[in-house]
Amino acid sequence: MLQIIGLHAYYGMIHILQGVDLDVGEHEIVGLLGRNGVGRSTTCKAVMGLVAARGSINWRGRNIVGLRPDQIAHLGIGYVPEDRQVFPTLTARQNLELGLKRAGRFGRWRFADIYDLFPNLRDRQHVLAAQLSGGEQQMLTISRTLLGDPDLIIVDEPTEGLAPKLVARVGEVLREIARRGIAILLIEQKLTIALQISHRLYVMGHGRVVFTGTPAELAAEASVRRQWLEV
Ligand SMILES: Nc1ncnc2c1ncn2[C@@H]1O[C@H](COP(=O)(O)OP(=O)(O)O)[C@@H](O)[C@H]1O
Ligand SMILES: [Mg+2]
Secondary structure, three states: OEEEEEEEEEEEEEEEEEEEEEOOOOOOEEEOOOOOOOOOOHHHHHHHHOOOOOEEEEOOOEEEEOOOHHHHHOOOOOEOOOOOOOOOEHHHHHHHHHHHHHHHHOOOHHHHHHHHHOOHHHHHHEEEHHHHHHHHHHHHHHHHHHHOOOOOEEEEEEOOOOOOHHHHHHHHHHHHHOOOEEEEEEEEOOOOOHHOOOOOEEEEEEOOEEEEEEEHHHHHHHHHHHOOOOO
């Protein structure tokens, strides 16, 4: 459904993405791995129209390069950025309502579905987002994105800074979201949940894809892990 071909992006004079090729199929969980600074977030932002890019980003056969972020979201691509953008002075519930507004209606997800997925948010719905823990803010951002009824979500480092128990929980939740028919492009640095839940993986190094394969194939490629992933 998403097909990125020969994607290039620059920050000023610096050539960040140097011909990225990447596909996500319907219902697929695809992991995009790499060390800090290799261009994973820039790839996400290019797909979402948040950084200028050259190349093709085909979404269901249509090239979306050059569209505005709101147009891209409206076509069914949801984005959970790495910096958990909750509205701190609104309650959790109000944050969720903002996600809903973007779609203007309920789609696959109603508040009850969200609260089933994240029981914590049901208990904490009237708490200001600023007072939620890092894990709860992450859940809130994912939920708000789901209420926009996307067919694909791009989730940028959702486990960053979370305790191991919460990391595992994020993995379970993403799997449950995928079970409901939503494709996922999961950005991670560590192998933990990406190896467990992804159908296919890409590894990026220096603005390029340096490995593509299944989790089992990556697990067998010690040299790829050593060169491009381990710190
Ligand atoms: N707004 C920006 N302006 C200039 N350089 C940036 C900006 N954002 C990221 N970079 C640089 O681009 C490179 C890729 O960054 P990024 O895509 O965020 O990497 P990753 O998400 O894989 O850690 C890094 O060298 C980073 O320092
Ligand atoms: Mg990043």
